[in-house]
Amino acid sequence: MGDAGPAMEKQIVxxxxGIIGVSTAYYLTxxxxxxxSIHKIILLEATELAGGSSGRAGGLLASWATPSCLAPLSFKLHSELAEKYDGATKWGYRRVHCADMTFQPPSSSSSQSQADSSPPSIPDSLDWLNKEPITHFTEIGNPTTTAQVDPHPLTHHLASICQSKSVxxxxxxxxxxxxxxxxxxxxESVTYEQDGEVKTLNATDVVLSAGPWSPRLFxxxxxxxxxxxxxILEPTSDLTPYVLFPIFKPAISCPSSTPKEQEHKEENSSDTEIDALELYPRPAHPGPHTSLYICGPNDYPPLPSSTSSVPVSSSMIEAIKTASALMSPHIKNxxxxxxxxxxxxxxxQHADGEAVGPIVGEVDDVKGLWIATGHDEWGVQNSQGTGYILAGMVWGERxxxxxxxxxxxxxxxxxED
Ligand SMILES: Cc1cc2nc3c(=O)[nH]c(=O)nc-3n(C[C@H](O)[C@H](O)[C@H](O)COP(=O)(O)OP(=O)(O)OC[C@H]3O[C@@H](n4cnc5c(N)ncnc54)[C@H](O)[C@@H]3O)c2cc1C
Structure with a gap:
């Protein structure tokens, strides 16, 4: 970063x-x-630290992520951060392989035609997978280009460093x-509510990093x-550090589990379909044992009032369990x-693969309002780069x-209207 100007007193709110707000606070410090002794940094969190997607994400990091102006920087900063604070132990940082694959469930009618084509080459280290139903396998990342973290402990760890620096x-x-x-x-200020009491904080600068709730304020x-x-599962054996993106062809169809969910208006049929999953084996650190994080498809129900009132569909949870169990006995059991x-x-809303956002910077016509949101599927990966560049901007440096x-x-x- 270039030279700073005079250290004007700042109160930054x-x-x-989430990972974006906390990383920004970290790089500001x-x-x-x-x-x-001159500046004050205050972080407001409505529910709990990493209570939203920042605590429930997979945690893949990739130097080839989007946008290209942010991803390589952020990947490098993650690596340096892990080195500095023992991220391997504290938030499960490690380099990983990563692959796309197509999984054809054994009972599907097209399995015979696929069985006739030559089987894909699958690394021996993936001996925990059922390999026969895999019809395509393409490595898209290796330990030079991909890594992983557990984003919940990462966010908490960064927050405690911030507190030790007077945030x-x-x-x-x-x-x-x-x-x-x-x-x-x-x-000029931010008004917030805590325990039923309304308070106002004067601010020279406000960083809006409230994730999907950001438009409620702006x-x-x-x-x-x-x-x-x-x-999250505890598999029956340790799984190799491979983040996997299986596509199911055909999709797995699972009946909805409860009559209440079958009646739910957002579900058009009584079945829940799984056409793709993401699998992230996690190391024993910082948890008590190795684990496997698996996420399922997306949907767009109305945004609830806060991270603590996100509706969880038991049908979708059962469907993820059912589909992932087909992939390995270590998952099934x-x-x-x-x-x-x-x-x-x-x-x-955009077509898969189209990169849009994030938004990082000051609003042109509102001095002192900084936006850091819209990180979509790469918020964990791009958190460090976002915090780093935004901190520089807020402190007035190029x-x-x-x-x-x-x-x-x-x-x-x-x-503005
Ligand atoms: C299933 C899944 C898997 C993912 N996997 C990956 C991955 O492998 N790699 C990757 O890089 N990214 C991944 N992501 C994306 C990543 O999780 C998000 O981009 C990132 O967590 C967004 O962080 P955030 O801080 O912007 O938002 P959030 O995590 O939503 O944090 C926003 C915070 O603001 C608080 N808040 C809201 N309103 C207010 C208010 N009015 N006042 C005070 N506080 C408020 C909320 O309580 C919340 O804690 C994944 C996401 C999902 C859903």
Whole structure:
């Protein structure tokens, strides 16, 4: 980063204690301009740290992720962070292989035609998978380009480093409004509610990193909340460090488990379909044993009021269990630990593969309002780069060598009416 200007007194309020808000707080404290006797950093979290997608994500990191202006930087920063704070033990950081594959369930009618074609080459180390139904296997990442973390302990660990650097983290503090100057051209304070009490914090700078809830405070952000379900299992043996993206052809169809869910209006049929899963074996650290995180398909129900009121479909949890059990006896006979769901922030509904966002930077026509959201499926991976570049911007420095122009809010947010 270039040279800083004079250290003007700043009171920075960060809204949201997910991986993006916490990483931004972390890099603000790491900046050479930061002086806790002059500056104040306060993070408001409505429910719990990493209570949303930041605590329920898979945690794949990839140098080839999108956007290309952020991903390689962020991948490198994750590696340095893990080195500095023993991330291998504290948040399960490790380098991994990663592969796309097609899985044809044994009972499907097309299995004979596939059985006639030559079987794909599958690494011997994946001896825990049922290999016969795999019709395609393509490695898309290796330990040079891909790694993984458990994002929940990572977020908590970063938050405790922030607290040791004098960041005040207020849990149960739900921001209710951004308060503007009378001409609307700058931000002056944030009003929040905690335990039924309404309070106002003056701010020179506000970082809005409330994930899919960000538009509730600044409606000009064109955001969707995408829901995904996931399960965590303890498999019957240690699994090799391979993140796998199986596509099921044909999709697995599972009956809805409860009459209540069958009646649910968002479900058109009584079956839940699984056409793809994501599998992330996790090391024993920091948990008590190795585990396997598996997530299922996306849907778009209405965004609930907070991370603590996300509806979990028991049919979807059962369907993920059923489909994943077909892939390995170590999954089928594993111990189910939990099922969960969360919403991740997506700038707009888009076709698979199309990269949109995140938004990182100051709103052009509102001085002091910084946006850091819309990270979609790469928020864990891009959290470190986001925090790093945003911290530089907030402290008034140009970030050398990184083209952040495409991330600026002006490319995404709606014009003021
Ligand atoms: C199933 C799944 C798997 C994923 N896998 C990966 C992966 O492998 N790799 C990867 O890089 N990314 C992955 N992601 C994406 C990643 O999880 C998200 O992009 C990232 O967690 C978003 O972080 P965030 O901090 O923006 O949002 P959130 O985690 O939603 O955090 C926002 C926080 O703001 C708080 N908040 C909301 N409103 C207010 C308010 N008014 N006042 C105060 N606080 C408020 C919330 O309580 C919440 O804690 C995955 C996502 C899902 C759903």
């Amino acid at each position: 960060i809204i949201g204690g 790491q900046h050479h301009v930061y002086n806790p 005040e983290i207020i849990i149960g503090a739900s921001a209710k409004s951004l308060d503007y100057s009378t001409d609307g051209k700058s931000l 409606p000009r952000i064109p955001m969707y909340g995408v829901r995904s379900h996931s399960i 594993g111990r189910f630990i939990k099922g969960q769901a969360c919403f991740r922030p997506q700038i707009r 970030v050398e060598g990184i083209d952040v122009e495409s991330l600026r809010p002006k490319h995404f947010i709606k014009k």
